[in-house]
Amino acid sequence: MRKLLHNEILKERLTIEEAQTAQKHPISILLHNIRSMYNVGSIFRTCDAGRCEELILCGYTPCPPRNEISKTSLGAVETVRWRYFKDTTDAIYYLRMENKKIFALEITDRKRYYTQIKSKDFPLVVILGNELVGIDQFILELCDDAIEIPMFGVKHSLNVSVAAGIVIFELVRLYRRFSFGEIW
Amino acid sequence: MRKLLHNEILKERLTIEEAQTAQKHPISILLHNIRSMYNVGSIFRTCDAGRCEELILCGYTPCPPRNEISKTSLGAVETVRWRYFKDTTDAIYYLRMENKKIFALEITDRKRYYTQIKSKDFPLVVILGNELVGIDQFILELCDDAIEIPMFGVKHSLNVSVAAGIVIFELVRLYRRFSFGEIW
Numbered sequence: 149m150r151k152l153l154h155n156e157i158l159k160e161r162l163t164i165e166e167a168q169t170a171q172k173h174p175i176s177i178l179l180h181n182i183r184s185m186y187n188v189g190s191i192f193r194t195c196d197a198g199r200c201e202e203l204i205l206c207g208y209t210p211c212p213p214r215n216e217i218s219k220t221s222l223g224a225v226e227t228v229r230w231r232y233f234k235d236t237t238d239a240i241y242y243l244r245m246e247n248k249k250i251f252a253l254e255i256t257d258r259k260r261y262y263t264q265i266k267s268k269d270f271p272l273v274v275i276l277g278n279e280l281v282g283i284d285q286f287i288l289e290l291c292d293d294a295i296e297i298p299m300f301g302v303k304h305s306l307n308v309s310v311a312a313g314i315v316i317f318e319l320v321r322l323y324r325r326f327s328f329g330e331i332w
Numbered sequence: 333m334r335k336l337l338h339n340e341i342l343k344e345r346l347t348i349e350e351a352q353t354a355q356k357h358p359i360s361i362l363l364h365n366i367r368s369m370y371n372v373g374s375i376f377r378t379c380d381a382g383r384c385e386e387l388i389l390c391g392y393t394p395c396p397p398r399n400e401i402s403k404t405s406l407g408a409v410e411t412v413r414w415r416y417f418k419d420t421t422d423a424i425y426y427l428r429m430e431n432k433k434i435f436a437l438e439i440t441d442r443k444r445y446y447t448q449i450k451s452k453d454f455p456l457v458v459i460l461g462n463e464l465v466g467i468d469q470f471i472l473e474l475c476d477d478a479i480e481i482p483m484f485g486v487k488h489s490l491n492v493s494v495a496a497g498i499v500i501f502e503l504v505r506l507y508r509r510f511s512f513g514e515i516w
Contacts, residue, residue, distance in 0.1 A: 149477070150440060161485070186370070197487060224487055256334060302411045307404070312494075
């Protein structure tokens, strides 16, 4: 097997112009009080790769333009649509007006796995909470449901940008299966 | 729905003693010339969460004990088995002697998705390459196959610790389906 060359990989990717007009996957990510700019930048990069509809930054989550975000996003700040809401409650209100289902990625008594999203759940928003305390109970109560990633080790949770990647790529896979019959 | 309390979550997790004797998933991760200690720490944390067999650190990939690794791993350095090989070629030689299949996570002409791993491919090792240049062609030629994560945006690739998370959790899901009939 042969590693693809830089220009061969480029041909597989969208140009910035194509990315701006391409049909997005109806998957949005909401960051509630994320502290680290590196996590925000990394999630921008993953939202680009998953062609997500939108990244919603809330509370004290840092917003572009910030050098640390640009550096870890590798420029994805230019291709991913984003909005800022000071108040996560307001963000949820507007997203619901846009007919989106709201899911929290949090450890709750629901025990629904991130792989158990159905066709009727799209378009959707997944809320990711603060690195230390996660999503507050009052935010959780505004959500349609909670999903979680099963943990098989000692530690409570994953790094938030890693968790975002796992959920985004599973949702992209499910959406493309439901909508285009793609099986992978 | 209700967010679980700290002690309720603890009850769902393994203790350190249990983790050390628990049957691991036959999934190992090999890091080839990873530069960032934060990426290494984050991958330790994900290997704990996925109860991976082993993390193999090669080349100039930084090894524990390092404060930056401990910090991002949140202590998973204590629960995940790891080895260091200066030479990735040697590591592949020994892993193959242990009857493991060797997969590269790299963009190649193979175009096999990370979701297309079969029951007979376990036990396996996934090699993740350097943040900038990925996996060298001469390492690729020592592998049984290459897998890749499809990219739907402008950027070439994901952050290496995010990519590791996506692949590890899909492999855990597939392994548990093949071995225990778990469907999730």
